[in-house]
Amino acid sequence: MKIALDAMGHDDGPRPLVEGAVLALREYPQISKLILTGDTAQLETLLKQQGCNDSRIEIVHTTQVVEMHDSGIDAVRKKKDSSVSRAVDLVKSGAAEAVVSAGNTGAAVAACTIKLRMLPGIDRPAITAMMPTENGRHFILCDAGANPDPTPQHLKDNAIMAAAYCEHVLGRPNPKVGLLSNGTEEFKGDALTLAAHSLLKNSGLNFHGNVEGHDLFEGAVDVVVADGFTGNVVLKTSEALAKSIFRLLKRELLANPIRKAGALLCKPGFKAVHEVTNADEYGGMPLLGINGICIIAHGGSSPVAVKNALRAACSSIQHQLNPHIVEAVQRSHDSTSNAPQPA
Amino acid sequence: MKIALDAMGHDDGPRPLVEGAVLALREYPQISKLILTGDTAQLETLLKQQGCNDSRIEIVHTTQVVEMHDSGIDAVRKKKDSSVSRAVDLVKSGAAEAVVSAGNTGAAVAACTIKLRMLPGIDRPAITAMMPTENGRHFILCDAGANPDPTPQHLKDNAIMAAAYCEHVLGRPNPKVGLLSNGTEEFKGDALTLAAHSLLKNSGLNFHGNVEGHDLFEGAVDVVVADGFTGNVVLKTSEALAKSIFRLLKRELLANPIRKAGALLCKPGFKAVHEVTNADEYGGMPLLGINGICIIAHGGSSPVAVKNALRAACSSIQHQLNPHIVEAVQRSHDSTSNAPQPA
Structure with missing residues (x-):
């Protein structure tokens, strides 16, 4: 190749x-x-x-x-x-x-x-990003920023493309697809999401319905579909928040010798957390x-x-x-x- | 009262x-x-x-x-x-x-x-939410979910209202206002955000420009303006991610007796982190x-x-x-x- x-x-x-x-x-x-x-x-x-x-x-x-x-x-x-x-x-x-x-x-x-x-x-390209979950099974966020003003059909296309990547390249058969929204209930969403929800329900995909915060990081689905604006905001916000939390932990756990000693004993635990949340394993994701x-x-x-x-x-x-x-x-x-x- | x-x-x-x-x-x-x-x-x-x-x-x-x-x-x-x-x-x-x-x-x-x-x-109500930052200075997210399909003028009104709350009720004079977007550059945004950016630039507010992930949790601004859909997604995603990270840490740090002992020594440090990220201090926020x-x-x-x-x-x-x-x-x-x- x-x-x-x-x-x-x-x-x-x-x-x-x-x-x-x-x-x-x-x-x-x-x-x-x-x-x-x-x-x-x-x-x-x-x-x-x-x-x-x-x-x-x-x-x-x-x-x-x-x-x-x-x-x-x-x-x-x-x-x-x-x-x-x-x-x-x-x-x-x-x-x-x-x-x-x-x-x-x-x-x-x-x-x-x-x-x-x-x-x-x-019609339009979509950026994918791999995001870690609590159980170690990553999910694909799509679109993570290529198309900030998509149509409902674009969101459906993103779902089809990301599911194809998930199934055929990552080898996860029949991937579960969720639609990022401001609530899991079907009536929740902005105009775009509500219209996309209807399309996804009839798409033949393994559609799980709307997903929100906790569904993401508890690994409820394999693919999270979003418009490129919200997807990009979620990607950057999550990355920034995780970094902030780890920096804050470091600051507090190295604040005095007793905590430092404790942190040393915990080191393998922190390493395990780092490994679960580490995105290096995937390295890069396709522009679909x-x-x-x-x-x-x-x-x-x-x-x-x-x-x-x-x-x-x-x-x-x-x-x-x-x-x-x-x-x-x-x-x-x-x-x-x-x-x-x-x- | x-x-x-x-x-x-x-x-x-x-x-x-x-x-x-x-x-x-x-x-x-x-x-x-x-x-x-x-x-x-x-x-x-x-x-x-x-x-x-x-x-x-x-x-x-x-x-x-x-x-x-x-x-x-x-x-x-x-x-x-x-x-x-x-x-x-x-x-x-x-x-x-x-x-x-x-x-x-x-x-x-x-x-x-x-x-x-x-x-x-x-025209429309806006939900506010108080979000913690690394330096302990919270910021106001507005709108956190009332109006998922706002106009640019609604976003400007949200900025004015949240800034008024920040200044007159929370006592932070001349609050810095940021516009949540998919990039800090002025040319970044969906159609709504781009239009709102122009309005905010000429609003007389202390407008800091677009903000993204790291600006939020590093405390770059006092008020983060967003449409109710993205704002709600950011609020729930951040809350869920923080919970996931702390659950993951707990799981790994209690995985064996050595780590448990270390975690015990670190306990005051974890407590300090909890206090910085705790939203109880604010308890509730106004519907504006x-x-x-x-x-x-x-x-x-x-x-x-x-x-x-x-x-x-x-x-x-x-x-x-x-x-x-x-x-x-x-x-x-x-x-x-x-x-x-x-x-």
């Missing part, structure tokens, strides 16, 4: 990306070529530091970097020679089968949407709906997370994510057009 | 409400009358158990209880003799100056909106925009939280919450109509 890696798009520059790339080459023989897009001199230095002279690595030199605060569409239009744009170009030309980016998400979404276009039957494979990773990804994002790209290719999505969307459209019409 | 308490509306029945009422009477001499609405026999038994024969207590007998899963408007229409409806009636008739309810929030909102009507210049004072408390409120919700009712009366809101809204409308028109 041939993968392109946006090797400049990371909060801390290219180093964690190169380190992750080297880990992936060691672990995944199925990668036949790994194309890094970015500044050749910097990337070669980092590869040398890693002692890596793997012949499967290729560098495509680019001169521009999309910053985290750049607007996505502007970045694609004005920085044509950016590492993310060139990486997506490689998928478009067929030189790579998938692209992985931990850079500016808006730029990756815009580049993929503009250059690769959408899958048949799909585009005519190609794009894995989006966190801007602060560790080298291990980058390695696992590259594994996610391989799995999505291997398990034919997009053909499965196209088939599921087609099936859904057929069943809708064959359904008895309301009188 | 004369306060009405919906004495049946609580996840665990009337007991915590009666216990909270008794605590409040002991602590707040400014309460001249506390009217409990609910089942007389049950309430009298509970009062007797508390050894309370305070002459300031009065019971108004009601025969119906709104359940937590009832739809708000249905509850008001079909259960006319419910504890919450009768409590709001007491405000309408002038027998009470404020109502406190920890029951079905939708029913309290519907009863207040239908019976008390809105303040001049305000209605022509009356209604304090909404959590359905699982402790007696101390109920007591503090009654204190919030007293403060809102004493500091003239509603006259301040009317004045702020009027000032904002005047400045908008006097503003130079765009060419």
Whole structure:
């Protein structure tokens, strides 16, 4: 498999990306070529530091970097020679089968949407994010930010696509789908959610109904469908709140020698909690709906997370994510057009 | 001050409400009358158990209880003799100056909106919630669920009302207002948020711009404005996530005797964290925009939280919450109509 890696798009520059790339080459023989897009001199230095002279690595030199605060569409239009744009170009030309980016998400979404276009039957892309639960079974949040103003049909499409990923790539058969709302009761929701609820009820998916806060982190469903605005807010709020709680704990538990001693005894327990809530295991998640494979990773990804994002790209290719999505969307459209019409 | 308490509306029945009422009477001499609405026999038994024969207590007998899963408007229409409806009636008739309810929030909102009507210049009510931050300084989330499909003007009104509460009742001068969005950059947002951003920029409020996850829990602002759908989702998600993390910690830290010993040494540290994140201190928060004072408390409120919700009712009366809101809204409308028109 041939993968392109946006090797400049990371909060801390290219180093964690190169380190992750080297880990992936060691672990995944199925990668036949790994194309890094970015500044050749910097990337070669980092590869040398890693002692890596793997012949499967290729560098495509680019001169521009999309910053985290750049607007996505502007970045694609004005920085044509950016590492993310060139990486997506490689998928478009067929030189790579998938692209992985931990850079500016808006730029990756815009580049993929503009250059690769959408899958048949799909209007808009959707970002997925993997979120931890109390019982260790993660759920997929979709859309986590690509489309802040979707239609009810977009939400249904997001559900179909995320369920297809969950079933065919992650190997969880008949995934349970929940609709994020302001209450579990069917009458709760904004206008968009209420309309989407009706569509999902008749979608043929394993639809669990509306879900709210506690359903999420107790692992009630495999897929949580949301509009891209609320989904993004939930993703960032959850991440920020967890960080705040752990920082607060650290501050209080290191406040005096007695607590410090106690915290030391508890260390394996804290480590176990960290492991349950750690997102590195998944590394990256697909941008759904585009005519190609794009894995989006966190801007602060560790080298291990980058390695696992590259594994996610391989799995999505291997398990034919997009053909499965196209088939599921087609099936859904057929069943809708064959359904008895309301009188 | 004369306060009405919906004495049946609580996840665990009337007991915590009666216990909270008794605590409040002991602590707040400014309460001249506390009217409990609910089942007389049950309430009298509970009062007797508390050894309370305070002459300031009065019971108004009601025969119906709104359940937590009832739809708000249905509850008001079909259960006319419910504890919450009768409590709001007491405000309408002038027998009470404020109502406190920890029951079905939708029913309290519907009863207040239908019976008390809105303040001049305000279209829709907004629920406020107090959320903890890392530095111990809470922020006000508004709207936390009353209006899931607001207009940009509603969001601006929410900002004005919540800022007035923050300044005049909580005593935080010139409160910083943030707009919840999917990114701090001005170009980020759904259509609603983008339009509200422009209004807030020219509102005369101390507008901090868009806020996202980390701004919230690091205490960047005093007021976070959101539509009622996203606000409610954020409130419930945050509450659920915090509970999940603490349950997970408990599970892991009690998993073996060594960790248990460590946890014991850390206990004061955990207690300190609990105190920073504890919402009992505020107890209840106002439903803003209605022509009356209604304090909404959590359905699982402790007696101390109920007591503090009654204190919030007293403060809102004493500091003239509603006259301040009317004045702020009027000032904002005047400045908008006097503003130079765009060419």
